[in-house]
Amino acid sequence: MASDYLPLLILILLAAGFGVIAIGLPALLGPRERNKQKLEPYESGIIPFADARRRFPVKYYLVAMLFLIFDIEVIFLFPWAAVLRDLRLFALLAMVPFFIVLVVGFLYEWKKGALDWD
Amino acid sequence: MDWLQLLVFPAIRALILIFVLLTGFAYLTWYERKLLARFQVRYGPNRAGKFGLLQPAADAVKAFFKEEIIPNHVDKPVYLLAPALALVPALIIWAVIPIAKGTPAIADVGIGFLWILAVAGIESYGIILAGWSSNNNYSLLGALRSSAQMVSYELPLGLFLVSILILAGSFSLVELVEGFRPWWEWIWLWLAFPFFFICILAETNRSPFDLPETENELVAGFQTEYGGMKFALFFIAEYVNMISTSAIMATLFFGGWKGPFADQYIWLGPIYLLIKVVILLFLFIWVRASIGRPRYDQLMKFCWQFMLPLSLVYVSVSAVLAVFLK
Amino acid sequence: MMVETSYYLILAAIIFSIGATGVLLRRNALIIFMCIEMMLNSVNLTLIALARQWGNLEGQIFVFMIMAVAAAEVAVGLAILIANVRHRQSINIDEINLLRW
Amino acid sequence: MEFGDFLKGASEIGKAMGVTLKHLRQKPVTVEFPHEDIPIYPRFRGRHELRRYANGLERCIGCCLCEAACPTEAIYVEAAENDPDAPLSPGERHAKVYELNLLRCVFCGDCEEACPTEAIVLGHDFAMANYERKDFVLTKEQLLNPGMPRVIIRPE
Amino acid sequence: MPLDVAPVFRSYETQRTLNPPGIPALAPLPEGETEDLQRIAGRFRDDFLAAGLHHGNQVVYARPEQLKALATFLRDDSQLQFETLIDVTGVDRSELPLDGGARFQTIYQFRSYSRNQHLTVVTDCRSEAEGNGTSPHVDSLTSIYRGAEWPEREVFDLMGIRFDGHPDPRRILMPKNWPNHPLQKQAPLGGEEVPFTFTWDDPEFDTLGTQILAAESAAPDLPPGMSRQNMVINMGPHHPSTHGVLRLVVELDGERVVSIDPDLGFLHSGFEKTGENKRYKDFVYYTDRMDYLSSMSNNLGYCLTVEQMLGLEIPERAQVIRVIMAEMQRIASHLFWLATHVLDVSGTGMSLLMYATRERERILDLFEMACGARLTVSYIRIGGVWQDLPDAFVAELKDFLRLMPQKISEYEAMVTEAPLWQERLKGVGFVSAEDALAMGLTGPMLRGSGVDWDLRRDRPYSGYEGYTFEVPTRDSGDCYGRFTLRLEEMRQSVRILEQAVDNLPSGLYKSNNRKVALPPRAELDVSMEALIHHFKLMTEGFHVEPGFFYHGIESSKGELGFFIYSDGSAKPYRLHVRGPSFNNLYAIDHISRGEMLSDVVTNIGSIDIVLGEVDR
Amino acid sequence: MSWSLLFFLLVGAVSLAAAFGVVTSRQPVHSALFLLTNFATLAVLYITLDAQFLAAAQVIVYAGGIVILILFVIMLIGGETNDFSAAQRAWSRTVGIALGVILLLVISYSALSRTMATSEETAALLQGGTPKAVGIELFSKYVLPFELIALLLLVALIGALVLGRQQEGAGEGIPSVKANE
Amino acid sequence: MGIEEKVPDGILTTTLDSVINWGRANSTWPLLFGLACCAMEMIATGTARHDIARYGSELFRASPRQADLMIVSGRVSNKMAPVIKRIYDQMLAPKWVIAMGICASAGGPFNNYAIIQGVDKIIPVDVYVPGCPPRPESLLYAMDMLRAKQGRETIGAGRKVEEPLAVEEIMPLGV
Numbered sequence A: 001m002a003s004d005y006l007p008l009l010i011l012i013l014l015a016a017g018f019g020v021i022a023i024g025l026p027a028l029l030g031p032r033e034r035n036k037q038k039l040e041p042y043e044s045g046i047i048p049f050a051d052a053r054r055r056f057p058v059k060y061y062l063v064a065m066l067f068l069i070f071d072i073e074v075i076f077l078f079p080w081a082a083v084l085r086d087l088r089l090f091a092l093l094a095m096v097p098f099f100i101v102l103v104v105g106f107l108y109e110w111k112k113g114a115l116d117w118d
Numbered sequence B: 001m002d003w004l005q006l007l008v009f010p011a012i013r014a015l016i017l018i019f020v021l022l023t024g025f026a027y028l029t030w031y032e033r034k035l036l037a038r039f040q041v042r043y044g045p046n047r048a049g050k051f052g053l054l055q056p057a058a059d060a061v062k063a064f065f066k067e068e069i070i071p072n073h074v075d076k077p078v079y080l081l082a083p084a085l086a087l088v089p090a091l092i093i094w095a096v097i098p099i100a101k102g103t104p105a106i107a108d109v110g111i112g113f114l115w116i117l118a119v120a121g122i123e124s125y126g127i128i129l130a131g132w133s134s135n136n137n138y139s140l141l142g143a144l145r146s147s148a149q150m151v152s153y154e155l156p157l158g159l160f161l162v163s164i165l166i167l168a169g170s171f172s173l174v175e176l177v178e179g180f181r182p183w184w185e186w187i188w189l190w191l192a193f194p195f196f197f198i199c200i201l202a203e204t205n206r207s208p209f210d211l212p213e214t215e216n217e218l219v220a221g222f223q224t225e226y227g228g229m230k231f232a233l234f235f236i237a238e239y240v241n242m243i244s245t246s247a248i249m250a251t252l253f254f255g256g257w258k259g260p261f262a263d264q265y266i267w268l269g270p271i272y273l274l275i276k277v278v279i280l281l282f283l284f285i286w287v288r289a290s291i292g293r294p295r296y297d298q299l300m301k302f303c304w305q306f307m308l309p310l311s312l313v314y315v316s317v318s319a320v321l322a323v324f325l326k
Numbered sequence C: 001m002m003v004e005t006s007y008y009l010i011l012a013a014i015i016f017s018i019g020a021t022g023v024l025l026r027r028n029a030l031i032i033f034m035c036i037e038m039m040l041n042s043v044n045l046t047l048i049a050l051a052r053q054w055g056n057l058e059g060q061i062f063v064f065m066i067m068a069v070a071a072a073e074v075a076v077g078l079a080i081l082i083a084n085v086r087h088r089q090s091i092n093i094d095e096i097n098l099l100r101w
Numbered sequence D: 001m002e003f004g005d006f007l008k009g010a011s012e013i014g015k016a017m018g019v020t021l022k023h024l025r026q027k028p029v030t031v032e033f034p035h036e037d038i039p040i041y042p043r044f045r046g047r048h049e050l051r052r053y054a055n056g057l058e059r060c061i062g063c064c065l066c067e068a069a070c071p072t073e074a075i076y077v078e079a080a081e082n083d084p085d086a087p088l089s090p091g092e093r094h095a096k097v098y099e100l101n102l103l104r105c106v107f108c109g110d111c112e113e114a115c116p117t118e119a120i121v122l123g124h125d126f127a128m129a130n131y132e133r134k135d136f137v138l139t140k141e142q143l144l145n146p147g148m149p150r151v152i153i154r155p156e
Numbered sequence E: 001m002p003l004d005v006a007p008v009f010r011s012y013e014t015q016r017t018l019n020p021p022g023i024p025a026l027a028p029l030p031e032g033e034t035e036d037l038q039r040i041a042g043r044f045r046d047d048f049l050a051a052g053l054h055h056g057n058q059v060v061y062a063r064p065e066q067l068k069a070l071a072t073f074l075r076d077d078s079q080l081q082f083e084t085l086i087d088v089t090g091v092d093r094s095e096l097p098l099d100g101g102a103r104f105q106t107i108y109q110f111r112s113y114s115r116n117q118h119l120t121v122v123t124d125c126r127s128e129a130e131g132n133g134t135s136p137h138v139d140s141l142t143s144i145y146r147g148a149e150w151p152e153r154e155v156f157d158l159m160g161i162r163f164d165g166h167p168d169p170r171r172i173l174m175p176k177n178w179p180n181h182p183l184q185k186q187a188p189l190g191g192e193e194v195p196f197t198f199t200w201d202d203p204e205f206d207t208l209g210t211q212i213l214a215a216e217s218a219a220p221d222l223p224p225g226m227s228r229q230n231m232v233i234n235m236g237p238h239h240p241s242t243h244g245v246l247r248l249v250v251e252l253d254g255e256r257v258v259s260i261d262p263d264l265g266f267l268h269s270g271f272e273k274t275g276e277n278k279r280y281k282d283f284v285y286y287t288d289r290m291d292y293l294s295s296m297s298n299n300l301g302y303c304l305t306v307e308q309m310l311g312l313e314i315p316e317r318a319q320v321i322r323v324i325m326a327e328m329q330r331i332a333s334h335l336f337w338l339a340t341h342v343l344d345v346s347g348t349g350m351s352l353l354m355y356a357t358r359e360r361e362r363i364l365d366l367f368e369m370a371c372g373a374r375l376t377v378s379y380i381r382i383g384g385v386w387q388d389l390p391d392a393f394v395a396e397l398k399d400f401l402r403l404m405p406q407k408i409s410e411y412e413a414m415v416t417e418a419p420l421w422q423e424r425l426k427g428v429g430f431v432s433a434e435d436a437l438a439m440g441l442t443g444p445m446l447r448g449s450g451v452d453w454d455l456r457r458d459r460p461y462s463g464y465e466g467y468t469f470e471v472p473t474r475d476s477g478d479c480y481g482r483f484t485l486r487l488e489e490m491r492q493s494v495r496i497l498e499q500a501v502d503n504l505p506s507g508l509y510k511s512n513n514r515k516v517a518l519p520p521r522a523e524l525d526v527s528m529e530a531l532i533h534h535f536k537l538m539t540e541g542f543h544v545e546p547g548f549f550y551h552g553i554e555s556s557k558g559e560l561g562f563f564i565y566s567d568g569s570a571k572p573y574r575l576h577v578r579g580p581s582f583n584n585l586y587a588i589d590h591i592s593r594g595e596m597l598s599d600v601v602t603n604i605g606s607i608d609i610v611l612g613e614v615d616r
Numbered sequence F: 001m002s003w004s005l006l007f008f009l010l011v012g013a014v015s016l017a018a019a020f021g022v023v024t025s026r027q028p029v030h031s032a033l034f035l036l037t038n039f040a041t042l043a044v045l046y047i048t049l050d051a052q053f054l055a056a057a058q059v060i061v062y063a064g065g066i067v068i069l070i071l072f073v074i075m076l077i078g079g080e081t082n083d084f085s086a087a088q089r090a091w092s093r094t095v096g097i098a099l100g101v102i103l104l105l106v107i108s109y110s111a112l113s114r115t116m117a118t119s120e121e122t123a124a125l126l127q128g129g130t131p132k133a134v135g136i137e138l139f140s141k142y143v144l145p146f147e148l149i150a151l152l153l154l155v156a157l158i159g160a161l162v163l164g165r166q167q168e169g170a171g172e173g174i175p176s177v178k179a180n181e
Numbered sequence G: 001m002g003i004e005e006k007v008p009d010g011i012l013t014t015t016l017d018s019v020i021n022w023g024r025a026n027s028t029w030p031l032l033f034g035l036a037c038c039a040m041e042m043i044a045t046g047t048a049r050h051d052i053a054r055y056g057s058e059l060f061r062a063s064p065r066q067a068d069l070m071i072v073s074g075r076v077s078n079k080m081a082p083v084i085k086r087i088y089d090q091m092l093a094p095k096w097v098i099a100m101g102i103c104a105s106a107g108g109p110f111n112n113y114a115i116i117q118g119v120d121k122i123i124p125v126d127v128y129v130p131g132c133p134p135r136p137e138s139l140l141y142a143m144d145m146l147r148a149k150q151g152r153e154t155i156g157a158g159r160k161v162e163e164p165l166a167v168e169e170i171m172p173l174g175v
Ligand code: SF4
Pocket: D069, D070, D071, D072, D073, D074, D075, D100, D104, D105, D106, D107, D108, D109, D110, D111, D112
């Protein structure tokens, strides 16, 4: 039960601790030679035209959005998969409409060209 | 001694796991460099120590004693957080993998499969934050690309996991390995392996899907502004991920720690697992030596227009098989 | 050994209030969005706490459904936001008037 | 993408992987310099040497032809009359100063071709790296006493 | 950077006083007539100055006012069909007795592929008072031949000639605020004195390594026509996939390329100016360092040009050796292209990179055997080759030739049919035949678009007419077409090599003309005359008749042309190189527009550039 | 104070701090990261509340999906806005804080007015909230909502697609908000 | 300076020095940076025949933040000089420079207006390699020399660094 998860938490904390050490320690160990250019962005040895955080294509939003929706659907499959053995045909049938709607959505996207990346 | 049971033993176990993984990482880099060299008819590292066995140590020493900077144009907290965020998931995904009979690496929880999916889900944070905080055109573009790639391939990956879950009937990886499987199930399972492997390649950003680091158009992608140990952390994350995912694949598809006599002699379990992992790692490197990389849009297209439908079909068929044949 | 349910409820309440304050205080549509998500989550926490209180899984099912709805909401909400930003070049909620849009 | 395409692609990838696997078994072609001497052809043009006759006299007669021939002005020669009692070279003149700036030389071999007495030749030494720029102006002493290059001369 | 250091002259160097007196102000007027020239004369009647043959080239002297009309006529007339403007260059004649003639001239090379004709047009530049001096200018031909854009910019940058109506009159090679136009005769060569021990006291040497110059701190200008609304990124000059120090300013809309502005000159080394200050023989060594992946072809192109101006006969054996070397170089260059192309497209882990370079090493070994150097071979010299082939060479070469086709098949097995490779290359970087001609592309870029043209076959030199080989072409015009084309070219080169080694004649390996080629060493001891020639060649060098000449050869990247303008002295008065990479690179904007960012990398690889030659 | 209470307090404190961070960060990315932390702590609390499956779902959906989406949007519109100054209406701040406090008081009062101790037995009914338990509940009682969720997602998908792709032809990018400030 | 001030002199520092120097010498990652003809030989050094990987140096990094060694392989033009300087500045300490080929070392055959007569005019050079181009083995030899030099370094001693001069002071005309 809940206490099963304590070791996981410990692992997470230790792993994070290692990360912190690995990031912090070399800052003490390594040499320091600072100059102005070192702290400027690298862009092939040229000064960038503008700040990088500017504008990006909407395509990336669509990827994340599609992913989110499908992620939910995958999550819904998990409890279903868990009970498939017990409920058998009923579970299978219950999933059919869900699955069909999912596929319809998928096909719609496809038709709309949301899956074409060029 | 409740607290001993609850806190200290798991902590020791966790420390050992982290240590083993980091050593594994070090020798994986050696393994890869050597193997790649042999694929390319050369020797590879062989001067630091015998057969270059101390090469990873040299790299580590160098990285530790390299200057650390935080450039002015970055978002400092996020810039520092990103490498750690990349590394942690790679280490903790191991927790639920069984390493011997009845023994998970850390804990056998009721949601083993979901743990894998969840940890895979947060893996992309390190990259996306690194790219954003670096405030560098190459980094940002690289980060967007790679995180889009990673989340996309998570879907077929999740669906394949569901299918395996359907067949196994248990959320616990420990039970999955120990459970009995009829032969047709193995065959059906192995059919999925190449596709699962492709998803894993994309998830771990390995060649041929190493677009985020594509040195070609984006210099070093999201890592461009990282140097020294912080860069090394991304490196570690990538390689530990390779080990972790190999272990997962070994567990899901090839019976994990199982092997002759592993039931009687518990200590044989980890050895079998190691052998399987090494073989799978060979596959990773072999692929890297042989196959060119696709373009970003082709990669995404492949995921959404081929892998996803395929995995949907695979889930449905698995469900039908499970209902009617078991 | 078990923590009282009311503690969870209080925690949820505080988070909810923080979220609500944020919605009122901030003008950045994205941050408001995040605050709303946070409020939704505090409700989820309440539901799950109560589900344990009554030993009833229905609360959990409910939360599960809410997650799906929240995802849908986020997808559509952010899409609206993006469309709007394209139009008006602003992310400030005061300048976003849906009726005029 | 059709499944058929995928299969065809997979077989092509398999072919490529076959090629690499074949190479895995081959012996590396690496020559492990500096732990092995490298094979080199006799015509290779490396560090310069000034030669002597068998009797110890310098071949160079200070004619400056090499200096004139050099496309990059890397050679500097200052001639002087030989002391008739203790001549440094046969003939009337010898090179009082003979310097060669290795950091200007393109190793074209024109000096060797120009030299009427075959005094200056390009040897086989390629390990010339050094730390200071001043180390690269070879004086006459250095040119007259070259080290042994670590090479195996291949048959031409 | 002490820029104003006067060039170091040594007493023995050829000086202007050594020039034969009375150099003609103009190169001798051409004589002889051809059909084309008659047709042009018929169209323009007495409006133009002169036309005729000069060193076997058709030459037209045109008035500056006529230039555009002439160019239009050349392109559009159904009997002329000069589809392509191969090269534009200029010459500053201020050190010649001008007799009132214009100081600057521009020289154009036109080519008709369909009719296999070459035409040189020479125009005086108008001059116009500007500021405190005069600035020469002439009409731009960009509206007629698109490919003139870059060569004209180059002429402006280096020579200071303005082109009226040019769409983008920026500097192209030199930094944007460079104070002079380096190829003008009054501009100093620059450089510094070569240090020897007696100069070590020079305080400058103490400061070496400590003169830490601060890097530039201002952002570069946005190239004209680019919008800040889009993402504009720099690729290069330090970038892993621009093959050296090319800088591309890429305007991106998402991942899609809106436009590209290449910024050249990061490797500008002043070859042309240096050439004007070196003896003819010395420049051979410089050509090596231009397109450093095909030194042999560069040597060959330069030597052929000078030899044609000298009217020198090359012995049979030398010709065949030259062909052998040029073809080996073509294979080596293509192998290196293959390796880097694979690296660009597929990443570092890819083994093909290593396999291709392994074979290239074998060729370099052969080069080392014959020439004593691996890359900068300087093997082909004016009058022949440096030394005869060593005895073991032929056997080794035969061995290599036996192996090579098999290796090419191996590469093909790894990539040609591989789905990822095809996806990356097919349909990418398309250039149609018309565009290729208009942009003045040559070599595989031209043949990949279906234009069947190869200088080796169509305007043979060095005895290429005696070999049977095919000129592969592809109609697809994309990167994949060019990729398969180059693989096929390697096969054809193997074929030529096989014929050449089988029929290697015996005889001299360099010309017997003692005025140009060094006498054999054995002669020095016995013949006073030989000794004198030897001294003269090594100090002063040989003289070339006044005049000018353009000659192009087919290097692995396209047409490599040398244009030499001689005033009769021992150094070229003006030396210009038409680098195939320079002109081919012009296409990068055209072929990348609308494609993805990753395709830019593929396209660069597919054009196969070498920056040493682009920037010169 | 029992260990579990201490644990709860620790996690709760982190959660609150994160929630506070979401509201106060100037940089939207920081807000998003605080939000992520908040979600993660809630997942931990779900586990203590015997809702294992939901804890995993929380991480996968919220951390792995929603926050990623939010981050993408931040990167798309580049919004580095300090909007505190932009809050022109001063009253909204006062009202906001006042409302928040009142809300807090009301809810806490109602929650504290009854102590709610849970017995182990009732909790056991949850079976730890494993996927299987949730699944059986879901498929025995809530099949219809389950199907409706699919429809809802379909509608959301179409809606977001249509909204997100508007004027795509007119240039794929979104102008930076920063440029506007 | 970081650790070097805190560690006392003596045996500890010497051992530490030797360990660190060993690490640095055996894991020198070059910057992926080619200028001209010499770059071809530099690439050849990485290929199977010469295999720079034997010394753990095959990881040519494209980003200056991750590289330890700058191999200036070719001629440096006036236009390129500020870029090189900038990239060098952006590399993290400790860093080394090999001037490969005579052009990078002293201008080589290009004694003219376009080329900087030696890259050491803008950045400090550790090892010069003559040759035009140097054979790959020459570069390997230079790497050997560099390793020797690395082995002699102490972490306590800072490397020569001076306040940068303004661009105009050095390059009145350039760029
Ligand atoms: S080899 Fe060539 S460059 Fe070198 S010194 Fe001799 S003539 Fe001059």
